Amino acid sequence: MTAIAAKIQSGKILISDGAWGTFLQQKGLAPGECPELWNITHPNDVFDIAKSYIDAGSDMIETNSFGGSSFKLTAYGLSDKVYEINKAAAEISRKAAGTNRHVLGSIGPSGKMIMMGDITYDDFYEAFKHQAIALADGGADAMVVETMSDLDEAKAAVHACLDNTNCEVICTMTFEKSGDSGFHTMMGVTPAQMTEELVALGTHIIGANCGNGIQNMIGIVQEIRKVNKTIPILIHANAGAPVYKDGQTIFPETPEQMAEFVKILIDSGANIIGGCCGTTPNHIRKIAQLVRQ
């Protein structure tokens, strides 16, 4: 299979997948339950999610392993299952993707901070290394380090993936709009800083995920493109910011509303479009139709 970055270099716009977490909740994942354990206990439900994105037209799908690092699994008493759970995650997605779509091994943040003395860079590296190896063994051909807000943690994860697997490495951070001063992660990282540091490290694809909807992503892509014209950009936007109504969480943007911004996002320089929280196969289908027509 041609590498993702190479396809982009040849001028293609690619479609990624939508939400996993909110989809699992719909399938009955209870609050307090470990989503990644479902790779072992409910593999068919996880497969359904993966397959529904492939059917919707995704060129690449993620794995159900966002919280699969030892940091997160330890909280559920599953620290000895890191390899098993992550390998299973990649196997399920690979089964749905077949041999000509990409599987991106999802690696999420640890919830710990170097600067508070919670943890060291080496601890990060070791934990992400174990997760990445298991995902690659299960059949992932790329890694997506995502929802990062701290550059040190992002860099440790990217390094661990680059050094220990043959996979392409994608890294996306989560930005908020901060008044007139552009965009920042909650740790204060700007899209330009992210770009400079992650590109220098050899990250193949960078971008943004989650946040407060697709409209903000346009400004973020523009800020990245100001400092780098060529690095492939992946965008996974939420279906808007979550609102709580009558005991239910609603992500307000419909497939049509999100699709409205896709063209301008691509014109601004994005190369891969998919969704984060609250997006569904219908969102992806709509985006894929628009991009491919």
Added chain:
Amino acid sequence: MNSNELLEKIRECVEFGKVNKDVPYPPNMKGMDGADELTKMALEQGVPPADILNEALIKAMERVGQKFTDKKIFVPQMLIAAKAMNASMVHLKPFFQSGQVQRKGKFIIGTVAGDLHDIGKNLVAMIVEGAGWEVVDLGVDVNAQKFIQTIEEDKKAVVGLSALLTTTMASMKSIVGDIKAKYPDVRLIIGGAPITDAFRQEIGADGYAADPQGAVAYLNNIAV
């Protein structure tokens, strides 16, 4: 240094996160005394501990909170400022315990059951402590029983609840209900990214604030 200069220096150390002499952060204060050394020095010189609290720590944390609200600084700068504040506070603790320095009251805070997000809750705890309150931090995943047990020790305490997940807003609602059923007069303030004032009204909490500065404003209103 006279006491005013010392207080000014401590304030600066806390505002910019200079914990002690050994830490390299912030780079422009490298090798200088930090909040730790300067507080010790001030106490040795007979600066009243209450002045250190009011003129240095509270003032510094006020500025830090304001800069955070204005998005001029971010989580790391807040956390490091709080670390410097704690380095100073350690030396003041004996005076709190002996009653020589009075604090404004007790603030109990926790992230509600089912929710593990604590960055925002920690920032609120730090800024409130920096505003002169005694803070009891119950951590994350805190149920109604734990809140109620802690209130029993000081029924005048104000209680803060944090929730970051729309799913745990339901848990916030039931905890508020349980506390109010047992202690109708205890004041409850809630916060967290998905929380709104409309939600506060719906669940019968007393206060809502969008950021630590708002929490301090609410508390100071109670204290006067």
